[in-house]
Amino acid sequence: MSQDLPASIPAALFYERADAIADAARELAQQGWTPATSSNFSMRVDNDHAAITISGRDKGKLGRDDIMLVDMHGKAVGTGSRPSAETELHTQVYRRWPEVNVVLHTHSRTQSVASRLFAADGIIRLQGWELQKAIRGHTTHESVLDIPVFPNTQHMPELVAQVDAWIESGKPLHAYLINGHGIYTWGHDMAEARRHLEALEFLLGCELDLKRLNA
Ligand SMILES: CSC[C@@H](O)[C@@H](O)C(=O)COP(=O)(O)O
């Protein structure tokens, strides 16, 4: 289905975003983090719109026609295509933080297992790892980096409410896990969002190893 763009959005801008999403998705898929059409990716286009993956597509084989425009409430703009089933989790981040321009969601094995293992605690506390410094605002391994684990649901407003409650409690949020599901993280640009995702994948893997070793 073709994408019509509002007059305020140049085609070159939208397709630059679409290409950047498709390129990142391909690379993340190659790492095995987007199995069986899972995962979704988006980039802010302007204050009122984001480019996001169309629902159900193989994230390892995306082209620019697999990306569509939505408004900041998750409604399709200029196309009959269906946006990601989890679009509201992306637009929530864009509405909340105007400086965030990229949201990434993946389903790696490490993310999935860690989410199950720490679900009862509702949180994974990362501390003492040098790689925490890959996360914006963290300048030392001594800092505390809390990653909440929210219960999974197919009803997005419930998840949105849980994320809102965490943020409104005043706690920092750079990423969250959904139990048995995967991770959401974001960044000011694609490089930062990718760095956050990669660092968190590594750190969750380390925490799982510690549990395995009973350390
Ligand atoms: C194929 S199961 C994964 C989905 O249920 C969902 O969690 C997901 O990440 C992808 O959904 P999508 O609608 O393609 O964005």
Ligand SMILES: [Zn+2]
């Ligand atoms: Zn998902």
